[in-house]
Structures are given as C-alpha cells and as structure tokens.
Amino acid sequence: MLEVKDLAVAFGSIAPLSGVTFSLAKGETLGIVGESGSGKSLTAMSIMGLLPMSDGRVTSGSIVFDGQELTTLNESDYCKLRGGRIGLITQNPMTSLDPLKKIGTQVDAVAILHLGMAKKKARANTVDILHTLRIPEPALICERYPHQMSGGMKQRIVIAMALAADPDLLIADEPTTALDVTVQAQIIRLLDDLVKQRGLALLLITHDMSVVAQTCDRVVVMYAGRAIEQGPVLDIFDNPQHPYTQALVGCIPRDLKDGEKLTSIPGTVPTVLNYPEGCKFHPRCTRAQNICTTVQPELDRNGDSAVACHFAGASI
Ligand SMILES: Nc1ncnc2c1ncn2[C@@H]1O[C@H](COP(=O)(O)OP(=O)(O)OP(=O)(O)O)[C@@H](O)[C@H]1O
Ligand SMILES: [Mg+2]
Numbered sequence: 027m028l029e030v031k032d033l034a035v036a037f038g039s040i041a042p043l044s045g046v047t048f049s050l051a052k053g054e055t056l057g058i059v060g061e062s063g064s065g066k067s068l069t070a071m072s073i074m075g076l077l078p079m080s081d082g083r084v085t086s087g088s089i090v091f092d093g094q095e096l097t098t099l100n101e102s103d104y105c106k107l108r109g110g111r112i113g114l115i116t117q118n119p120m121t122s123l124d125p126l127k128k129i130g131t132q133v134d135a136v137a138i139l140h141l142g143m144a145k146k147k148a149r150a151n152t153v154d155i156l157h158t159l160r161i162p163e164p165a166l167i168c169e170r171y172p173h174q175m176s177g178g179m180k181q182r183i184v185i186a187m188a189l190a191a192d193p194d195l196l197i198a199d200e201p202t203t204a205l206d207v208t209v210q211a212q213i214i215r216l217l218d219d220l221v222k223q224r225g226l227a228l229l230l231i232t233h234d235m236s237v238v239a240q241t242c243d244r245v246v247v248m249y250a251g252r253a254i255e256q257g258p259v260l261d262i263f264d265n266p267q268h269p270y271t272q273a274l275v276g277c278i279p280r281d282l283k284d285g286e287k288l289t290s291i292p293g294t295v296p297t298v299l300n301y302p303e304g305c306k307f308h309p310r311c312t313r314a315q316n317i318c319t320t321v322q323p324e325l326d327r328n329g330d331s332a333v334a335c336h337f338a339g340a341s342i
Contacts, residue, residue, distance in 0.1 A: 027052045027227045028073070028195060033087035035068055035077065041085070042298040043068045043251040045334070047325055052194070055221055055228040057238040057259070059274070060248030061295045066231045069248070070199045073229075074114055075104040092194065110140035113188030115198040119180035122187065123172040130168025133186050140191035148190075155186045158223075159216060178209035185216065189224075196220075199231045214241055235274060239263060244330070247271050250296055250306035257331030267333040269311050305336065313337050 028050040035043035043065045050056045058066050071077050073089055075096060089096040091112070099107070108114070116122055124132055133155065134148040143151060149168065156164035159182045172180055181201065188196055198217060202210035218241045221228045230242060238245050238259060246256040247270065255268040266272045273291045293310035296302060302309055308318040315337070323334045333339075 027054075027092060028229070029088075029090040030069070030073070031088045031090075033069070033072060033089060034085045035065075035072055036083060036085045037078075037081045040298050041251075043072070045252045045322075045325065046087070046248070047253055047332070048246045048256055050195070050227050050229060052227050053221065053225045054244065055218070055230055055242045057242035057245040058229065058231045058248060059233065059235060059238055059245060062233075063250075063295050063297060064248040065251040066248055067199055068251075070114075070197050070229070070231060073197060074108055074112065075099065075101075076108075106140070109136055109187075109193075110191045111193050112195045112197060113191070113193040115181075115184055115188050115196065115201045117200040117203045119177065119184045119204070120172070122184045123180060125172050127171070128168065129170050129172065129175070129183055133168075133183065133190050136187050136190035151190065152186065155189050156182075158189075158220075159186055161186075176209075177205050178212065181205060181209075181213055182216070185213075185220075189220070193226070195227045195229065197229045197231075200233065201230075202237075203233075217241070247274065250301055251298065252306060252334065253325065253332075254307070254335070255331075255333045261331055267331075267338040268307075268335045269313050269337075270307050271333075305334075 030049065031047050033043065033046040034041065046065070046069055048056065058069060060066055072084055073096065077083060084097045130149060130152055133152040134145065137143040137148040137151050138145065152168060153164045156167060161167055161179065161182055175183070201217070202213050205213065214237055217228060217230070220226060232238060242259050244257060245259050245262050246253050247268065248254065249270050255262065255266065255271045262271060263275055266275050291310065296306060304320045305318045305323050308314040311318065317336050323336050325332045325334045326338065
C-alpha cells in the first residue's frame with residue numbers, strides 16, 4: 027500500500043531527514059517512534075505532500091502509494107489524495123477543525139468534496155461514522171460547534187473527518203498527545219478497532235512505546251532524521267538490534283506516566299545543525315568504534331527486519 031524508499035528532505039541547505047525507508051501493507055498498523063526532533067512529523071508531512079512550500083522539499087528517494095509515485099505528484103492530484111484516499115489525524119484537533127462551522131457541516135464537506143456525495147447522503151454518512159466512533163447522539167452532535175465539545179470528542183471528530191471519504195490509509199501524528207491518559211487509551215483503542223473493522227492501513231506516530239506494543243504490527247525507530255531499525259513489534263521488543271532501540275526498550279517505564287517522553291537515555295538527540303559525522307548515534311553509543319565516527323551505517327535488511335548499525339545485535 028505504501029512504500030517509502032531512501033527518503034530525504036531538505037530545507038534549503040539544512041537536511042533534517044535522510045535514509046528513511048519502510049513499507050506498510052493493507053490492514054497493517056505501523057508505528058513510527060523516536061525522540062522529539064527525530065523526523066517523525068517530517069516523514070508524515072512528506073507523504074501527505076505538506077512540506078512547507080517555501081523551502082521544504084523531498085531531495086531524493088521515493089514514496090509510492092498504491093502504485094503511484096507521490097514525490098512527483100502535482101498539487102491538484104495531491105488534493106484528491108489528501109483527505110480522500112489518505113486521511114490525516116494531527117496532534118491538536120483545533121488545527122483540523124474550523125471553530126466557526128458546525129461539526130456536521132465539517133465532516134459532511136469531506137465526503138461531498140472527495141466522494142461527490144449529495145448533502146443528504148453526506149450527512150447520513152457522517153452520522154454513521156460518528157456512531158462507529160461511539161459518539162452518543164450523532165445527529166445532535168452534528169449541530170454543535172467545536173468549542174462545545176471536550177478534547178477527546180474533538181479528536182473523535184477529527185478522526186471522523188479523516189474517515190469520511192473512506193480512505194485506505196490513515197496517518198495519525200501523535201493523535202493523543204493533547205489528551206488526558208484515560209481518553210488517550212480510548213482513542214488508541216478506537217483507532218485499533220477501525221483498522222480491524224475497515225481493513226485500513228494505519229501509520230501511527232508516537233513517543234509512546236507502550237502504545238506501539240499495544241497497537242502496532244510493525245515499528246520503525248527513527249533517530250536524528252533516519253530510520254535506524256524496524257521490524258515486527260514483538261521482535262523489536264524481544265530482540266532489539268540497534269543500541270538506540272535497546273536503550274529505548276530498556277527504559278520503558280513499567281508504569282508509564284501521562285505524556286512521559288523517551289528521554290531516559292543519557293545525552294540528547296543532536297539537532298539538524300549539529301548532526302555528527304558517521305553514525306548519528308555514536309556520541310551517545312556505548313558500543314561506538316572508530317568506524318562509527320566516520321561511516322554512516324546503511325539499513326541492513328534481514329527478512330521483515332532491518333537495522334542500521336556497524337555492530338548490530340551485540341547486546342549492551
Ligand atoms: N520548516 C522547517 N525548517 C527547517 N527545519 C525543520 C522544519 N520543520 C522541521 N524541521 C527540523 O526537522 C527535524 C525533524 O522535525 P520533526 O518535526 O519531523 O520531528 P518529530 O520527530 O516529529 O518531533 P516531535 O516528536 O517533537 O513532534 C527537526 O530537527 C526540526 O528542527
Ligand atoms: Mg512531530
């Protein structure tokens with residue numbers, strides 16, 4: 027369904043993303059994890075064709091969605107895809123919802139635009155989707171405005187908009203960060219159910235390894251703008267190969283607190299302005315040798331898994 031190969035993104039002379047490779051099959055949930063600034067959102071924005079137009083651009087690599095190359099797609103074709111075959115759910119519902127329009131009108135508009143539905147049919151579609159999302163009294167909710175709803179409800183409406191045109195792929199970029207813990211769990215469960223019911227593919231971007239463990243089939247670990255390890259979730263958790271992944275998995279708190287971030291590894295993620303030579307993780311790596319300071323390790327594939335490390339596997 028989605029195949030991202032060796033993707034690189036630059037803003038002028040700054041190159042925050044490179045060597046991002048992964049694929050996602052129909053009916054599958056793929057997690058993207060990594061510390062803040064590791065390039066998760068840039069990856070999502072590249073797929074959606076939403077890099078800031080002024081200077082952000084894909085400099086190499088390819089993104090193929092259902093047989094179609096996206097990196098060379100023109101804006102009008104992208105408009106059909108976005109919100110149509112690919113639904114996007116962002117972190118803050120208020121960036122997706124118009125405060126001045128009724129909920130129903132906003133969700134209806136997606137099906138009217140992308141599926142050419144008549145108004146009445148679109149409303150029936152909206153009510154149906156709100157019902158699926160376990161929103162009580164959907165017809166009534168359609169008449170409300172965003173400010174009349176709780177954060178969790180607003181995020182459900184954003185999910186409804188992402189679903190309204192019956193997409194094949196959902197991209198959720200930290201869909202629960204703005205919500206409190208119990209609501210977070212509900213939304214994640216909802217997304218999980220949707221994938222199963224509708225056979226959607228879901229790209230789930232998160233800081234939270236416990237969410238990955240609960241919901242994802244496979245996971246991509248990002249570090250400093252690169253995909254450094256990926257594989258089936260069980261393999262990654264049981265037998266991580268990259269020292270960074272080993273550290274991540276090793277520091278999953280047993281009782282994860284609200285909004286807790288993956289910052290328990292000594293040192294900080296380098297920013298794009300001071301990416302080190304060679305392997306970008308080497309300054310924080312307990313296993314680094316000379317080669318790591320000069321040669322960028324490539325992703326080495328092994329069946330469904332891949333890792334980019336000169337000394338993959340050896341445990342810490
Ligand atoms: N418009 C931009 N111009 C220049 N650099 C940018 C721009 N947008 C993002 N970056 C850089 O790209 C890198 C990756 O950013 P990105 O937003 O993808 O991180 P992230 O993994 O989503 O982090 P977070 O978990 O905080 O959301 C960062 O170093 C950031 O500074
Ligand atoms: Mg982000």
